[in-house]
Structures are given as structure tokens and as C-alpha cells.
Amino acid sequence: MTNKLAITSIVDITHDVRQFTFEKPQGFSYEPGQAAEVGIDKDGWRDAGNPFTFTSLPAWDELQFTIKIYPSHDGLTEQIGQLTQGDSFIVGDAWGTIEYKGKGTFIAGGAGVTPFIAILRMLADRGELSGHRLIFANKTEADIILREEFDAMDGLETVYVLSKEDKDGFEHGRIDKDFLKAHISDFNQHFYVCGPDAMVESINDALKDLGADADGLVFEE
Template sequence: MTHTLTIKAISPDARNVFSYDLEKPDSFSFQPGQATEVSIDKDGWRDQKRPFTFTSLPGWDRLQFTIKSYHDHDGVTDQLSKLLVGDQLIIDDPWGAITYKGKGVFIAGGAGVTPFIAIFRQLHDEGNLAGHTLLFANKTERDIIHREEFEALPGLTVRHILSQEERSGLDHGHIDGDYLRDHVSDFDQHFYVCGPDQMVEEINATLSDLGAKPDSLVFEK
């Protein structure tokens, strides 16, 4: 079932990243971490569907998506950055395999962190965030999505890894086997992985080599 929804607010986040708050249909439900197909309610764009993750919680009175825009071509995310409050988006039913399974380590690359936003918010509201870790890889400091919120969440351990610059207090390099051995002491827990396809494939293979069980790896297949 599709829903045509009006944008109620647009908030800047990181570089080329915005959060879009939409009106919420009655009885619409989803699980934190799930996504849906989204298109723009304008001529020429209604059939251009792209998957985006809900960053709001199911109990909120609005739906929210946090989306990174890419301006290197005239695509959906570039068009989204040009929208205004009052414009409309079309969304489908929720779907997705990244849902909370238990305490563990969350590993994200860039906009791949978005499925984890609602999960962390839910765990925080429930008082169950302590003992979780976020390893968040980005190119530069300006690319870090929701940085202030993540770092302010009590009980969540956050490590930022930058590949293209060095900054005081942040790690430099990539999330590879050496990095995981240095910063993860227990591989007998859940690992949530989201980011570019190659990154997810490589990290899952590395985690398996380090002793993580296949059914403990949570990612979008």
C-alpha cells in the first residue's frame, strides 16, 4: 500500500545530509531499523523509488528519514535536497532485515548508519542502551551523521573512524581485521553491519574469521 505524505520539517545534519519529517498515516507501523521505498510526488519522479530507513520511532506522531544527498548526478537524493516543507513524498510498506536481535556491536559506513538511529533511540527510551558499541566509518569529520546525538546517548560506546583525514580524538584508517581485534574483545555477540555492499561483505567475512557466528551477523541480505 502506498501513502502520499506531506513534508512537515527539514533539518540539516551532516554534510549533504538532511532529516525529513513527514505526516504519519493512521495505524502505520514498522520496527526500528526497517526501511521503505520512497519516491518524490512530482512529474517524472513518482516511479523513481529508492530505499530509505525510518529514523523515527514507531510511537512518534511523524515519520522521519535521514538521507544523504549525492550531487554528482541528477538522481533522487539530489532532487530530495531541493524539496521544501509542504512538498510530498510517496512511501510503500515497511520492510528490512536489520532489526534488533540483542546486545552487540554496530558497524556502519557513512549513510549506512541510518538503520541504527531508531534502534539506538528505542534502546535509550527503554533504558537498555548500556553495553552497546558503535564503530562508525566516514571519509571526513564533516560526514559524521547524528554525531552529537550518538555521543550524548548514555551507555553507548562510540568510535569514529575517518579514512581521508586525521582529527584529534578520532581514529584514522579503516575498519579491518586489525581494527576489530584492537577494539572488540568478544566476538560471541551480535554484530550489526550496514554500509556500502563491498564494505558489508568484507566486514562480515572478517568477523567470521575472528570467530563471530553466522547467525549473529545482522545485515540487509
């Protein structure tokens, strides 16, 4: 089943990430971390079927997507970047394999943080963030999505990694086996991993090499 949802607000989160909000249809349900197949109400794009993750919480009265726009890709996100309030998305039912399974470390690359936004907001609302950590890799400081919100979450430890800038207060480089070994002392925990496919595969392999239980790795399969 699909729903035609008119955009009620658009907010710029970073220089290339926008937050789109919609009124939630009656009876629409999903869990934090889940996504939906999305098109837009525009000729040639209604059946686009790109997956985007809900960054709103199920209890909210509205739905929200936080989307990185790629103007040069000549694809759906380029088209989404041209939309204005009142335009509509075509949104399918919720699906996805990223779900909260217990205390652990969230490891994200760029827009791969989006499945974790609703999960971390849920834990913040419950007052259950203590003992969780977010390791978030980006090219530059300006690319960090919702940094102020993450930093303000009581109990969440944040580690930001920049690959193209070497700045005080940030780790520099990439999240690889050596980085994980240096920054994680306990591999007997859940690890939530999301980002480009090659990054997810590399990190999952490194975590298992370092002693993490394969059943404790949560990622989109």
C-alpha cells in the same frame, strides 16, 4: 500500498545530510531498522523506489527519514535535495531485515548508520544502551551523522573512524580485519553491519574469520 506524505519540516544534519519529517498516516506501522520504498510527487519520480530507513520511532506521531543528498548523481537524492516544506514523498509499506536481536556492536559506514538510528533511539528510551557500541566510519569529521546525539546516549560507547583525516580523538583508516581484532575482544555477540555493499561483505568475512557466529551477523540481505 503507498502513501503521499507532505514534508512538515526539513533540518540540515550535516553539510550533505537532511532530516525530513512527515505526519504519520493512521495505522502506518514499522519496526526500528526497517525501510520503505520511496519516490517523490514529481513527474518521473513517483515510482523511483529507492529504499530509505525510518529514523523515527514507531510511537512517534510523525515519520522521519534522514537522507544523504548526492547533488552530482543526477538521481532521486539529487531531486530530494531540491524539495521544500510542503512538497511530498510517495512512501510504500515498511520492509527490511535489519532488526534488533540483542546486545552487540553496530558497525556503520557513512549513511549506512541510518538503520541503526531508530534502534539506538529505542534502546536509549528503554535505558538499555549499556554494553552496546557504535563503530562509525566516515571520510571526515564533518561527515559524521548525529554525532552529538550518539555521544549523548547514556551507556553507548562510540568509536569514530576517519579515512581522510588523522585527528586526535578519532581512529584513522578503515574498518578491516586488523582494526576489528584490535578493537574487539569478544566476538561472541551480535554484530549489526550496514554501509556500502563491499564494506559490509568485507566486514562480515572478517568477523567470521575472527570467530563471530554467522547467525549473529545482522545486515540487509
